[in-house]
Amino acid sequence: MFIMGHLKIGAIKRIIYGVINLSPEICMKIRAARRDAGLSQSVLAAEVGCKQSALSMFEQGDGTKLGDEIVEKIAQKFGIVLGKEEEDLPTTPRGVSRRRPGTAFCPNPECPGNSMYKVGDLKYYRPDRAAQDPAGGKFCAICGEVLETRCPACGAEIHEGGVCTFCGKPYVSAIEE
Ligand SMILES: [Zn+2]
Numbered sequence: 001m002f003i004m005g006h007l008k009i010g011a012i013k014r015i016i017y018g019v020i021n022l023s024p025e026i027c028m029k030i031r032a033a034r035r036d037a038g039l040s041q042s043v044l045a046a047e048v049g050c051k052q053s054a055l056s057m058f059e060q061g062d063g064t065k066l067g068d069e070i071v072e073k074i075a076q077k078f079g080i081v082l083g084k085e086e087e088d089l090p091t092t093p094r095g096v097s098r099r100r101p102g103t104a105f106c107p108n109p110e111c112p113g114n115s116m117y118k119v120g121d122l123k124y125y126r127p128d129r130a131a132q133d134p135a136g137g138k139f140c141a142i143c144g145e146v147l148e149t150r151c152p153a154c155g156a157e158i159h160e161g162g163v164c165t166f167c168g169k170p171y172v173s174a175i176e177e
């Protein structure tokens with residue numbers, strides 16, 4: 001299945017060269033499996049060798065954001081069969097860490113804890129860290145996403161606002177419209 005709304009130059013190229021495409025359902029399934037495993041986007045991205053921002057957009061349903069090799073690695077890790085329906089994976093119990101509250105952010109652009117703001121034509125999200133991370137846990141208290149504790153782009157400590165002051169990258173990556 002292919003969603004026309006997400007059709008971009010990259011997507012067209014992939015069709016021409018006959019590379020497998022991924023449905024938004026598979027993208028969501030991968031996201032659910034990662035969350036159930038308690039892995040943040042940046043941890044999984046580092047493990048399979050892609051950017052956190054690309055993984056974030058992929059998980060929002062744009063199957064063109066990751067190369068097939070990366071997708072296959074992730075699918076294999078979580079026991080997801082690509083292109084087929086299969087049973088839900090068993091969920092692992094969710095642990096609680098001893099991290100200081102409010103020192104992590106939720107990378108999900110659809111989380112109500114991320115308020116959108118615009119600079120020119122560019123969309124950014126400002127995480128409400130106190131609301132997302134009131135107890136220093138591993139998961140967003142609002143939407144359940146696995147929290148990020150560092151800037152996914154450069155690894156610097158996170159701070160107020162929507163953009164890392166060390167590398168200039170936004171904390172929350174969303175598919176551009
Ligand atoms: Zn959230």
Ligand SMILES: [Zn+2]
Nearest residue numbers: 151154164167
């Ligand atoms: Zn940074």
